[in-house]
Amino acid sequence: MVTGYQFERxxxxxxxxxxxxxxxxxxxLKEEDYRSEIDITYRSWxxxxxxxxxxxxxxxxxSLSEVAKFAAVLYLHRIPGNRGRIVTNSSLDVRAQVYANLxxxxxxxxxALLDSARSWRTRGASxxxxxxxTV
Numbered sequence: 001m002v003t004g005y006q007f008e009r010x011x012x013x014x015x016x017x018x019x020x021x022x023x024x025x026x027x028x029l030k031e032e033d034y035r036s037e038i039d040i041t042y043r044s045w046x047x048x049x050x051x052x053x054x055x056x057x058x059x060x061x062x063s064l065s066e067v068a069k070f071a072a073v074l075y076l077h078r079i080p081g082n083r084g085r086i087v088t089n090s091s092l093d094v095r096a097q098v099y100a101n102l103x104x105x106x107x108x109x110x111x112a113l114l115d116s117a118r119s120w121r122t123r124g125a126s127x128x129x130x131x132x133x134t135v
Contacts, residue, residue: 002089007055008039011087014116015042015051029077036073050079054088062088064095071103081105087113 008025016023020042027041040051052070054062067086074084081104086092089110092100100107 002055004053004055007089008053011051011053011113012040014087014113015040020044020049029073031077034076036077038073047083049083049085050074051085051087054086054090056088056090058090061091061093062086062096063093064099067092067096067099067103067105071099071105074103074105089113 012023012025022041022043024041025039027038029036029038038050039053042049042051052066054066056062070084070086071081074081084103084105085108086100086105087108091109091111092107097107
């Protein structure tokens with residue numbers, strides 16, 4: 001079974017294979033009274049992007065509250081929503097998808113991740129099998 005950490009490592013490799021620069025895991029953002037952990041950060045076109053990884057057992061979907069929490073972290077650190085990314089092995093429920101669109105957060109769901117992975121990994125394998133072989 002894949003763990004959340006293994007999924008994060010897989011996503012970091014996925015981003016690096018897409019040509020993203022300075023891919024780093026488990027980064028902390030600090031403000032005056034609080035700090036937040038970001039799963040992955042990377043650089044592209046002179047900007048930093050912030051990635052929240054969500055690994056769910058099937059058939060669970062990413063909820064509105066999970067997207068809202070990530071959007072709040074971005075807001076508290078004065079990061080525009082369009083520099084936020086959510087990557088999941090499943091999908092978002094309808095309200096979460098609408099909220100992500102409204103805040104500018106870009107979502108990569110499990111199907112898009114699997115399609116991309118199959119282009120450079122084992123064809124016909126499940127996403128969990130691909131992750132286990134990668135990390």
